[in-house]
Amino acid sequence: MASDRPRTSISAWRPPVPGIAEVFHAHFTDHAYPAHTHDTWDLMILDDGSVDFALDRHRHGATGSTNVLLLPPGVPHDGRTVTESGFRKRNLYLDDSVLPQHLAGRAADTPVLNDELLRGRIDQLHTALVHPEDAFEAESRLSFIRERLHFHLAALQPRAPGREANRLAAQLRELLDSRTHAGLSLHEAAATLHAHPTHLIRCFKQTYGLPPHAYLTGKRIEHARSLLLDGHRPAEVATTVGLHDQAHLNRHFTRHVGTTPARYQRTRTGSYPTTS
Template identity: 30%
Template sequence: MNEPGFRIRRLSGLGVEIVEADSDRSFARHIHEQFGIGQILQGAQRSASGRGQVQAQAGDLISLNPGEVHDGAPLGGNARRWRMLYFEPERIAQAFADMASDGSPTPSELAYPVLRKRQASHAFAALYRAIAQPGMPAAQLAGEQTLPVLLAHLLEQRPGKPLAAGNGASRAKALIDDDPMAPLTLALLAEQAQLSRFQLVRAFSRLTGLTPHAYLLQRRLLKARQLVAAGLPLAEAAATAGFADQSHMSRHFVRCFGFTPGLYARPGR
C-alpha cells in the first residue's frame, strides 16, 4: 500500500530506489545522499538546483547529485507526474570509472538539472524498464549497458561549478558529516572553522546552499531514512538520528520527501 500520489520501491540488491509520483506538492529545500535521475511525465515544475533556478516540462529529464540542495513546486498550480531512479553513489562512481577507462578524466557529478534531449530520454526509458524488472537476466544486461549511455548525456558540456567557500566552512561541513548526531552548536562549528558565527553562516550557505543548522538537519534526516529502511521502529529511528521525537522526524520527512516514514517503512511497495 502506498501514500496517495507516491509509489516507492527499494531494490537493495541493485542499489536503486524507484519513486513514482503524481502530486501537486511543493517540496522544501533538501538534499539526497544518492544520485537521482528521472523524468517529468506530465505537467511542469520549477526547482532550485546547484546551478540556479530551473524549470522542467513533460518529457524533460531531471537529475541531481548527492548533497545538492534542491526543492520543487508545480507550475500553474497543477499536479505533475514524474518518476525517479535514485542510485547509491558507489554504483554511479563505478560507472564513472568505467567511462574514464580510456584515460579521460573521471567525472564526479551530473551536469544538467534539466535536460531536453530525445536520445537521452530514450536511454532513460530503456534503463527504467530494465531496473523495474531486475529479475530478468536480459533486463539486467540492458541496464548495465544503458546506464553509461544515459550518464554520458548528462555529462556533456558541463557548466562551471558554483563558487567555492573558504576552508573554514569546509571544515565545519566535514565536522557535521563525520557525526551528524553529535550535539553540535553554531559556536562550536564557528570555533572549529576559525570564523565568526556570521562569517560561518555566510560561507557555509555559499558552500552548501543551506545554513549549518539546516544542513545538520538534512544529514540527520538522511540517517533516519537509512534506519527506517533497515526496519528500526520509527520512534527509535528518530531518537537515534538525533530528532526530538518521532513527530519531529515525521514532519521533516514529509516536508522534504513527500511521504511519511510509515510509508517508507512498509515492505512490498
C-alpha cells in the first residue's frame, strides 16, 4: 500500500545578490542529513514542523515560527525530522562577506536564536528573492539581517541616524533620481556616499518615510503611468522605466495602482472631455 505521506520537495537557486551563495527551500518527511560541513554560513527558518540536529557534537532542537538556526562554516552538523509530517524549511547560504569566519565559534555555541524580528526579516528576504528582478530590495533586507546577526554574535548595537541623516538621505535621493532607469546596488550607493548600508537606509527612511528600494519603485511606477497614458505598450514601458520585464511591471503596478497596466491604459480612451 502506497504511503500517503507528502513527498519530499526542494527548490534551489543562486540569486543575483552579493553575499548569498544559494537559496534552498525544502519539505522533508523522512530525510536525515549525515554529518557534514559547509564552506558557507547556513541561515535557516522553519515554516512547519521540528528538527533535531547535532552541531560540533552537541544536540539541539528547533520548532515553531520564531526560531532562527545559524550554522557556521566548517563545523560538522547533521539534521533529521522529529515528527511523521516532517518539516518545511528555507535556507540561505551566506558567504563571509555577510559574516566573517572569526564569529564561527560564537555561532557554534548558540546555533538556535529565538528572535522574532530576525525571523520576520529573513521571511521578507525570501519573499524578495523569489523575484530576481527585485535584487535592490533583497540586498537592502540582507543588510538588516547581517546587522541583526552581528548584534547576536558580536554584541554590536546598530547605529541610530544622527544629525547627518537628512544630508545623507538627500544625497541618496538625488542619486536614485539620477539612476531611475539604470538602478544601482545598495553596495554601490553606500560606497558612493561613504556610508554603511543599513545606516544609509535608516537615514533615508527617517527623512522620507519609506526605504530607498520602495522609493525607487514608486518613481518607476509614476513614470510608467505617464507613458501608459501617452499610449506606449506595457512591455515597452517596463524596460523604459527600468523594470525587468512586463511581468515585473504588472506586479508592482498592480500593488501601487490597484489595477494592471493594460487596464489602466484602457481607461484613458474614455477620460477625455468631449467638445461640442
